[in-house]
Amino acid sequence: MNYLPVLIALIKAVLMVAVVVVIAAYAVLAERKIAGWIQGRYGPNRTAFPVIGYIPILGKMLTRLGVFQPVADGLKFIFKEDPIPGHVNLVYYFLAPCVAFIPAMTTMAVLPFGEMDGQPLVLANLDIGMLFLLAVSSLGVYGIILAGWSANSKYPFLGGIRGSAQMISYELAMGLSILPAFLWANAPGSETGMSLFNVVQSQDQLWMVIWQPLSALIFLVALFAETNRLPFDMPEAETELVAGYNTEYGSMKFGLFFVAEYTHIVIGSGVLTVLFLGGWNFFPGLPSPWPGGWVGGVLSTLWFLLKVFTVVFFFMWIRWTLPRFRYDQVMRLGWTVLLPLALANLVLNAIFIALFDNWFV
Amino acid sequence: MEDILFYIFSAGILVSAFLVVASRNPVNGAMFLIVAFVGIAALFVLLESFFLAVIQVLVYAGAVVVLFLFVIMLLDVEGSEKIRPRVLSVVAGSLAFALMVLGVLALFASGLGGPEPDLPIQTAAALSRNFGYELFTKYMLAFQLIGFLLLAAMVGVIYISKGGQSTAPQSVKKGEEVAQ
Numbered sequence: 349m350n351y352l353p354v355l356i357a358l359i360k361a362v363l364m365v366a367v368v369v370v371i372a373a374y375a376v377l378a379e380r381k382i383a384g385w386i387q388g389r390y391g392p393n394r395t396a397f398p399v400i401g402y403i404p405i406l407g408k409m410l411t412r413l414g415v416f417q418p419v420a421d422g423l424k425f426i427f428k429e430d431p432i433p434g435h436v437n438l439v440y441y442f443l444a445p446c447v448a449f450i451p452a453m454t455t456m457a458v459l460p461f462g463e464m465d466g467q468p469l470v471l472a473n474l475d476i477g478m479l480f481l482l483a484v485s486s487l488g489v490y491g492i493i494l495a496g497w498s499a500n501s502k503y504p505f506l507g508g509i510r511g512s513a514q515m516i517s518y519e520l521a522m523g524l525s526i527l528p529a530f531l532w533a534n535a536p537g538s539e540t541g542m543s544l545f546n547v548v549q550s551q552d553q554l555w556m557v558i559w560q561p562l563s564a565l566i567f568l569v570a571l572f573a574e575t576n577r578l579p580f581d582m583p584e585a586e587t588e589l590v591a592g593y594n595t596e597y598g599s600m601k602f603g604l605f606f607v608a609e610y611t612h613i614v615i616g617s618g619v620l621t622v623l624f625l626g627g628w629n630f631f632p633g634l635p636s637p638w639p640g641g642w643v644g645g646v647l648s649t650l651w652f653l654l655k656v657f658t659v660v661f662f663f664m665w666i667r668w669t670l671p672r673f674r675y676d677q678v679m680r681l682g683w684t685v686l687l688p689l690a691l692a693n694l695v696l697n698a699i700f701i702a703l704f705d706n707w708f709v
Numbered sequence: 710m711e712d713i714l715f716y717i718f719s720a721g722i723l724v725s726a727f728l729v730v731a732s733r734n735p736v737n738g739a740m741f742l743i744v745a746f747v748g749i750a751a752l753f754v755l756l757e758s759f760f761l762a763v764i765q766v767l768v769y770a771g772a773v774v775v776l777f778l779f780v781i782m783l784l785d786v787e788g789s790e791k792i793r794p795r796v797l798s799v800v801a802g803s804l805a806f807a808l809m810v811l812g813v814l815a816l817f818a819s820g821l822g823g824p825e826p827d828l829p830i831q832t833a834a835a836l837s838r839n840f841g842y843e844l845f846t847k848y849m850l851a852f853q854l855i856g857f858l859l860l861a862a863m864v865g866v867i868y869i870s871k872g873g874q875s876t877a878p879q880s881v882k883k884g885e886e887v888a889q
Contacts, residue, residue: 440736474759475759476759476760476763479760479763479764479767480763482767482771483763483764483766483767483770483771484766486766486767486770486771486772486775487766487770487771489771489775490743490775490778493775493778493779493782497736497778497782505782508782509779509782509783512775512778512779513779515775516772516775516776516779519771519772534838
């Protein structure tokens with residue numbers, strides 16, 4: 349048996365995980381900085397790294413920007429005392445952070461992030477990439493439920509129950525809102541199914557958000573709910589539930605929840621970019637200027653990352669601008685507004701495509 | 710390689726499925742159910758029908774068991790109320806299991822249930838497009854019948870929970886006891 353392909357795949361996977369985790373760590377920094385700017389504060393600007401921090405002008409600038417803060421945060425997670433309350437269910441208390449962390453790290457396997465000579469840059473270009481993403485990310489809810497339940501105290505329990513109900517409710521609207529995008533991306537006779545790469549390729553002239561604004565809006569709202577971000581951060585709701593489902597967690601176990609949450613945001617932004625914002629395609633109506641070879645691969649990846657960071661910024665902007673919904677309002681929005689809207693959107697698009705195919709093709 | 714994986718996953722499924730029935734704590738049972746479902750998805754992957762594998766995880770592990778856990782946790786907040794199996798149900802379960810083992814052994818002994826040659830099912834199930842095409846043409850009647858059955862079940866659930874032949878007051882009572 350030849351082990352070389354396995355080894356190469358393993359190295360690629362480790363690289364991808366490392367890059368996404370670093371992006372997630374800096375998303376935390378971005379969150380604190382953006383919160384600072386919006387509230388008229390500085391945000392983190394003190395943490396200095398021994399050698400680099402003392403370079404005359406550059407070091408000071410980087411320190412002011414808080415570039416070294418994620419390193420300090422990471423070290424803090426590792427070296428702080430790890431308290432284990434006496435009243436928890438130990439097995440599930442230890443299991444919950446892992447169950448939250450693993451799906452967050454798995455979803456990135458099918459997310460294409462660039463293109464080189466017409467081939468996707470992705471760990472696994474699956475025919476059913478989108479379904480795989482939905483399936484794995486739907487397992488992430490167990491982390492929240494188990495954390496809330498195993499803590500064996502009131503506020504985490506409420507957070508866990510809220511989280512599970514909310515995530516089940518918005519999964520439906522999310523799943524239905526992406527179907528029109530795939531209906532349009534699959535030309536008659538094509539064999540591509542639900543591959544994410546194909547969706548990007550079909551948007552080389554026009555981004556999906558321009559003629560599917562309703563699908564994009566429903567997907568965006570559902571994404572906010574699925575990643576537990578404000579205005580839908582019911583499982584955490586720090587003004588009502590202390591810290592929600594992760595109240596009883598400290599040190600690295602809390603860190604795993606934290607990294608998982610921000611990884612979900614980064615990957616979710618990536619999926620939104622792939623489905624509706626044209627992926628690594630340049631601008632609507634303009635052909636992509638990426639040259640062939642690895643230069644084109646790097647450039648398209650950078651362009652894709654730029655779009656993802658814009659969406660991540662939008663996530664943070666919303667968080668520090670809008671107030672939190674009440675729990676019953678979240679449920680009502682999901683079941684009585686988003687779900688019927690997504691269903692109607694899907695049926696209308698299907699009818700429209702059928703008519704279009706009969707008249708013009 | 711695939712054979713070894715098959716035996717590993719099958720053993721995992723059997724053990725966790727047994728623990729679903731045997732565990733005293735309902736939360737443990739639900740968690741083992743997830744393990745069993747994910748194991749079944751892995752078997753589908755070994756058969757190269759990835760679509761079914763993903764749907765298995767998405768629907769059963771990702772949604773159905775979440776609802777199970779939700780209900781278990783809402784009704785049984787303490788989590789300490791252990792279920793004691795009755796002698797009758799243990800005897801009935803063992804009998805059913807023995808009958809099933811006997812049936813499988815009889816099948817193998819008669820030579821009817823040996824390993825079959827590879828079915829062309831792979832082409833139908835491997836690509837999601839082919840899967841959909843077969844579902845909406847060849848198997849349309851079965852598909853619609855199942856849909857109708859599920860609709861009937863759904864209407865029934867709504868009727869019961871709205872208070873027809875109501876089981877709802879019981880669960881409300883249980884909730885009140887917990888609140889007290």
